[in-house]
Amino acid sequence: MKKYIFKRSIQSLITIWIVIFVVFMLLRLMPTSGYFTRDDYLTMTEEMRQAYLKSIGVLDPPLTQFKNFIVNIFNGDLGRSITVYPRLSITTILKEKIGYSAVFGFASIVISMGLGIPMGILMARYKGKIVDNLGTFYSVIVRAVPSLIYLFLFQVWVSKIFDLPMLFYKDRPESWILPAISMSLSSIAWYAIWLRRFMVDEANRDYIKFAQVKGLSESYVMRKHVLRNAFVPIAIGIPSDLLLIISGSLIIENLYSIPGMGGLLIDSIKQMDNNLVQVLVLIYSVLSVLGVFLGDLLIVFIDPRIRLTESED
Incomplete structure (x- = not known):
């Protein structure tokens, strides 16, 4: 190591x-x-x-x-x-802008993982059923439709339904809700669809079938074997996501007039x-480089069977 x-x-x-x-x-x-x-x-x-x-x-x-x-x-x-x-x-510029982007970025990661991971688990567990179909439909829409279109519609419709501000105001906490959710819509679909895919692949492997033949319960096999192994490819990108939250979102920050890092480089x-x-x-x-490096280290703690060097026993 x-x-x-x-x-x-x-x-x-x-x-x-x-x-x-x-x-x-x-x-x-x-x-x-x-x-x-x-x-x-x-x-x-x-x-x-x-x-x-x-x-x-x-x-x-x-x-x-x-x-x-x-x-x-x-x-x-x-x-x-x-x-x-x-x-x-x-x-001074970075101090003023990084805070806004970091807060919304961290909130979006929490929302994305909090909704996307359970959604992916349910889609894999009930493959081919209504839960899986609805989750797949949501993921396809988010990935196929240009983000500016569905984000604008989300901003307009949800703000009217729940009477929420359409723009960000520093002194109005209720105006922070829509930007945080908007920033997580795409990531929710990403976590859900990829976790479902990896879990379905793992569930069809021979060692899973052998565990089921031994009499282990389906919930135990899904939790201890399928989910744990399927989560490894997902976990690699988590450190990068956490570190890059300060980069902000060009579309979201412009859409809601958030004075963050989004678009500063452009x-x-x-x-x-x-x-x-x-x-x-x-x-x-x-x-970016640090995120990739930490992602490699994280998977070792998630799955101790993974070895980073050939000489490790």
Whole structure:
């Protein structure tokens, strides 16, 4: 286990380093106008622009710029936004937005697992019956219909039926209900349909049939053998889901006017805010790689039979 953790840690660090380096160098190919606000660019002369670019190190060799970027990161200096939030500290921007995305993201995971997993279990247990058919119908609709369509209909209809606000308000807790549920609709279908599939596959294996022949009750076999083994592929993605909740949802946050992280990276790319792009890519890269790493470790605790290295007995 220690050998595996060390090996994967090195691989993860190399992966993150390569991603950040490539993105950083590609951003150096972008027009330098992205380092100015619109007003500053129009009012400055060419000499003033060059002097400003030199003062912030943009005219330094690319490798020198990359070294300075990494050093600043380790010193806790994430820089300032240039065009999206002119001259505002990136740290301040993230503090304001991550909280909203994290709260709704965590709530959606709780709702998704709390409803999706039991739904998948019931669909597998009563395969071909009305529970399975209804669950399959829901999953097909959610996966087949464009998300913007069913999310908009859900927002309009449910808000009218239960008299809930259609938009998010920080000081009105009842306005948090619809966004949290909306964010979980797709994940509920994902947990349900995949858990059903894995459980049905496990239930048809020879060792399950042998356990039933031995006289073990159906509920015991489903709980101790089928569900436990079927849940392993599902569990691999849970750490990634938990870590990436701060990334927010572009559609949901725009639909309900939530001031979270959703769309921040897209906005920063559109407006060529290089400083903000660099930091966001760094954050998402670290979270993604760490999520995969933790997912591998989690399955060992769920199923001790799994070995991460060939030398383990």
